[in-house]
Amino acid sequence: MNRGVAVWQGRVYVGSTDGWLHSIDATTGRRVWKVDTLVDRDRRRPYTISGAPQVAGDVVVIGNGGADFGVRGYVSAYDLATGALRWRFYTVPHDPRTGPQEQAHLERALATWDRDAAWSFGGGGTVWDGMAYDPALDLLYIGTGNASPYDWHERSPRDGDNLYLASIVAIHARTGEMAWYYQQVPRPPAVVSAPMPQPPALVATPAEIARGAVLYNRFCGRCHFFGRAVLPDLRRMTPATHALFADIVLRGAFAAKGMGRFDDVLSAADVQALHAYIVSEAQRAYTAEQQAVTMGGGAAR
Numbered sequence: 605m606n607r608g609v610a611v612w613q614g615r616v617y618v619g620s621t622d623g624w625l626h627s628i629d630a631t632t633g634r635r636v637w638k639v640d641t642l643v644d645r646d647r648r649r650p651y652t653i654s655g656a657p658q659v660a661g662d663v664v665v666i667g668n669g670g671a672d673f674g675v676r677g678y679v680s681a682y683d684l685a686t687g688a689l690r691w692r693f694y695t696v697p698h699d700p701r702t703g704p705q706e707q708a709h710l711e712r713a714l715a716t717w718d719r720d721a722a723w724s725f726g727g728g729g730t731v732w733d734g735m736a737y738d739p740a741l742d743l744l745y746i747g748t749g750n751a752s753p754y755d756w757h758e759r760s761p762r763d764g765d766n767l768y769l770a771s772i773v774a775i776h777a778r779t780g781e782m783a784w785y786y787q788q789v790p791r792p793p794a795v796v797s798a799p800m801p802q803p804p805a806l807v808a809t810p811a812e813i814a815r816g817a818v819l820y821n822r823f824c825g826r827c828h829f830f831g832r833a834v835l836p837d838l839r840r841m842t843p844a845t846h847a848l849f850a851d852i853v854l855r856g857a858f859a860a861k862g863m864g865r866f867d868d869v870l871s872a873a874d875v876q877a878l879h880a881y882i883v884s885e886a887q888r889a890y891t892a893e894q895q896a897v898t899m900g901g902g903a904a905r
């Protein structure tokens with residue numbers, strides 16, 4: 605998916621899904637430069653670009669997506685002529701124990717995050733499209749997206765607005781410094797709040813469950829995360845969905861909702877192993893949740 609390009613003074617700027625930004629000569633179609641916009645590429649963070657770049661003064665700015673899967677939001681500004689990185693603006697702080705923040709606005713934001721926040725999930729706040737630039741003020745406007753993980757119980761348990769998630773942020777285009785922000789949703793809330801349904805009984809050998817885990821990570825995990833994603837957490841399936849499991853995975857029963865069928869790569873036995881693995885994970889989570897409730901843990905997850 606690609607949401608658009610920027611066209612400016614004979615050049616076309618376009619981001620590619622794999623995280624590169626390209627500058628292309630609009631007349632000849634020849635590439636002028638390309639840059640790798642992803643931090644942590646070697647750590648295989650699930651960043652992608654689907655949004656349109658924004659020209660702002662003499663830089664072109666690009667963000668990315670991935671907050672649903674665990675990344676830290678930022679935008680990068682590149683010199684229009686050369687593609688050299690001019691500044692990078694992170695939208696949320698990093699774990700303060702790993703060193704000082706990159707910019708002053710992040711030091712200020714730290715007070716709105718739990719020190720023991722789930723930093724390894726990146727915090728989210730990606731800027732995946734819809735930037736604007738005001739040349740009179742030389743201000744770039746960005747909108748920051750959802751949190752990662754979604755649920756503040758997991759993300760930042762002890763209070764805080766978690767700046768600059770779900771915000772409009774104005775940035776001085778020349779320097780990359782923050783001008784102002786407005787947070788539309790302070791401390792973005794939990795998306796999943798219903799208690800976990802009781803999973804069915806598990807009838808499987810440890811070897812079958814282990815094989816299911818391998819298949820799950822290979823074919824399902826990139827869309828169905830446990831605990832922190834837009835797509836269903838399969839541990840939370842209802843009894844009706846459990847009953848339909850093989851029909852969904854092999855015969856496309858949920859094709860209308862966008863769930864593909866896997867009968868070209870998975871056998872009926874594979875699907876049984878997958879189901880066994882998901883049920884075993886569901887039972888583990890369900891038991892933990894019940895114990896948390898018994899111990900008076902309040903919101904259990």
Ligand code: HEC
Nearest residue numbers: 823824827835836841845849852853858861862863866878
């Ligand atoms: C490319 C993304 C993607 C992959 C990979 C994927 N799914 Fe799905 N799955 C979906 C979507 C989209 C839905 C429908 C979501 C909705 O109902 O909103 C879905 C729904 C489901 C549901 C119904 C869940 C419910 O509670 O309603 C099951 C079961 C399911 N998938 C199983 C699997 C299994 C098993 C695998 C691995 C073999 C898998 N999926 C791989 C995208 C994916």
